[in-house]
Amino acid sequence: MSTRKENERTEMQNSIVRMQIIGVIPTLFLGLGIYGLVVAKGDAFHPLLNNHEVVYTMLATGIVLEIWHLSKMIPLFKQYAKFKQLSGM
Numbered sequence: 001m002s003t004r005k006e007n008e009r010t011e012m013q014n015s016i017v018r019m020q021i022i023g024v025i026p027t028l029f030l031g032l033g034i035y036g037l038v039v040a041k042g043d044a045f046h047p048l049l050n051n052h053e054v055v056y057t058m059l060a061t062g063i064v065l066e067i068w069h070l071s072k073m074i075p076l077f078k079q080y081a082k083f084k085q086l087s088g089m
Helices: 002-022 024-039 052-087
Strands: none
Touching: 002 024, 002 052, 024 052
C-alpha cells in the first residue's frame, strides 16, 4: 500500500513539474513583451521587440497562456496538498 501512495505522489509531482516547465513559455512572452514595450524604447536586442504590434501580441498571448497555466496549476497544488494531508506525508 505504501508503494501505491508513493507512486501516486510521484505521479502528482511529475504533473506539477511538467506544468511548471510549460509555464516558462507564457512567462517569457510576458517578460519579453514588457521589455519591448517599456524598456527597449526602439533599441531592443532583437528587431521584433521594436515592433509594437508584435509586442502587444506577445503580451496578449502571454496573458492568455498564463491564465490557462494557472487554471491547471491551482487544482494540481490543491490535489497534492490534500493528498499529503490525508496520507500523512
